[in-house]
Amino acid sequence: MLAPWRSPLARALHRHRRQPQARYLQLATVTPEGYPANRTVVFRGFRDETNQLRIVTDARSGKIAQLLQQPWGEICWYFSESREQFRLFGSLVLVAQDSPDPALQQERQQIWQRLSDTARSQFAWPHPGAARDHRPESFAVAPPEPTAPLAEFCLLLLEPQRVDWLELCGEPQNRWRYVRDATGYWQQAAVNP
Numbered sequence: 001m002l003a004p005w006r007s008p009l010a011r012a013l014h015r016h017r018r019q020p021q022a023r024y025l026q027l028a029t030v031t032p033e034g035y036p037a038n039r040t041v042v043f044r045g046f047r048d049e050t051n052q053l054r055i056v057t058d059a060r061s062g063k064i065a066q067l068l069q070q071p072w073g074e075i076c077w078y079f080s081e082s083r084e085q086f087r088l089f090g091s092l093v094l095v096a097q098d099s100p101d102p103a104l105q106q107e108r109q110q111i112w113q114r115l116s117d118t119a120r121s122q123f124a125w126p127h128p129g130a131a132r133d134h135r136p137e138s139f140a141v142a143p144p145e146p147t148a149p150l151a152e153f154c155l156l157l158l159e160p161q162r163v164d165w166l167e168l169c170g171e172p173q174n175r176w177r178y179v180r181d182a183t184g185y186w187q188q189a190a191v192n193p
């Protein structure tokens with residue numbers, strides 16, 4: 001069932017549909033030491049029939065080691081035209097090359113197929129975050145096959161548990177909080193901005 005926060009988020013996405021940057025969001029994870037780690041990623045849509053947000057990433061990137069220890073993440077997403085902020089907290093599910101679930105594996109493959117050659121090639125680049133490789137040939141890789149994802153290619157799902165929506169326009173501003181309870185039901189409440 002679609003969560004109640006999906007409608008305002010869908011409205012914001014629709015209103016910003018001609019702005020590619022509206023699909024960039026910030027994803028925070030937690031380091032093994034308990035520190036925050038934050039970065040920009042691209043929203044790749046929702047998984048069908050779920051409230052899970054899809055992101056793609058490299059298995060060798062820092063966020064993967066972090067979420068394997070602490071499988072929690074928070075997204076912060078600002079829509080500049082409508083002046084709204086959505087914060088979505090929840091668990092992170094990694095779909096890597098060795099993930100056993102066939103449906104998730106199929107989804108990983110479909111998203112890989114839809115990427116551009118340029119986007120796919122990045123997964124064949126040298127190890128992200130390692131000392132800079134100055135050999136031009138290291139980055140001039142042949143585009144990988146669209147049919148089979150490279151081992152480095154991961155699908156990452158955020159399953160929201162708490163959502164905080166702030167609307168700056170309005171006098172005063174509006175803010176709502178949504179919390180999913182143990183039965184999966186979403187409680188929602190208007191709160192002070």
Ligand SMILES: Cc1cc2nc3c(=O)[nH]c(=O)nc-3n(C[C@H](O)[C@H](O)[C@H](O)COP(=O)(O)O)c2cc1C
Pocket residue numbers: 024037038039040041042043055056057058061062063064128129
């Ligand atoms: C506009 C923009 C979009 C990005 N999209 C992604 C993305 O979809 N997936 C990703 O893993 N990194 C993406 N990055 C790079 C990340 O911000 C980050 O540098 C990289 O994932 C390594 O982060 P980590 O070491 O914390 O894992 C993007 C960066 C920018 C500026």
